Amino acid sequence: GAGVSQTPSNKVTEKGKYVELRCDPISGHTALYWYRQSLGQGPEFLIYFQGTGAADDSGLPNDRFFAVRPEGSVSTLKIQRTERGDSAVYLCASSLHSGTSGGNEQFFGPGTRLTVL
Amino acid sequence: RKEVEQDPGPFNVPEGATVAFNCTYSNSASQSFFWYRQDCRKEPKLLMSVYSSGNEDGRFTAQLNRASQYISLLIRDSKLSDSATYLCVVTRWTGNQFYFGTGTSLTVIP
Numbered sequence: 705g706a707g708v709s710q711t712p713s714n715k716v717t718e719k720g721k722y723v724e725l726r727c728d729p730i731s732g733h734t735a736l737y738w739y740r741q742s743l744g745q746g747p748e749f750l751i752y753f754q755g756t757g758a759a760d761d762s763g764l765p766n767d768r769f770f771a772v773r774p775e776g777s778v779s780t781l782k783i784q785r786t787e788r789g790d791s792a793v794y795l796c797a798s799s800l801h802s803g804t805s806g807g808n809e810q811f812f813g814p815g816t817r818l819t820v821l
Numbered sequence: 822r823k824e825v826e827q828d829p830g831p832f833n834v835p836e837g838a839t840v841a842f843n844c845t846y847s848n849s850a851s852q853s854f855f856w857y858r859q860d861c862r863k864e865p866k867l868l869m870s871v872y873s874s875g876n877e878d879g880r881f882t883a884q885l886n887r888a889s890q891y892i893s894l895l896i897r898d899s900k901l902s903d904s905a906t907y908l909c910v911v912t913r914w915t916g917n918q919f920y921f922g923t924g925t926s927l928t929v930i931p
Contacts, residue, residue: 735917737919739919739921744829744923745923745924746825746908746921746922746923746924747865747908747919747921748921749918749919749920752917752918754917759917760917760918762918763918795864795865797919808853808912808917809855809867809870810867810919811867812864812865812866813864814863814864815864
């Protein structure tokens, strides 16, 4: 497809379980971003990849959260020992490249709605 | 202090009205500015970038005031389809990390 895709669209899990959320960016986009959005709030930055490396992971709330992008395309956000407070919509975005010149506009996927019971 | 602040609204306006949203940002080193639109239970979609000289796209006009550190969005001749949440976005000098406001809710009433 032409846009960013994310799977699953919905995930319900129990407290303490491990979850993986997948993001497939727009083809050719080198930069990939993960955000978390809670009800009534704007998206909150988690981590950013430039190519295969995590260029900025300052938004990850704690060490239960981890993300990878091994081949510079698809990315997986991993959450260990989930807590009820992790419930949110997890959004992935990609951009042609990063930086402040043109082409840094981010295009978002539809998100994964995570519910931790 | 939050990186980006927006009035959450809601703004309820009749069709055909003109409505303006403002957004303030705290970091004077911020470099790139955008307005995104988000429909209920959907992802944010880029509405327009905001340039120092101001820019217009049809019924939408965006302005940037660096001295006062605010961004505005003006919507003229409001349509029912404009009903959505409008998110103000600011980036740091690296341009990588997007800071979103909480969004301003707009409902256009017939």
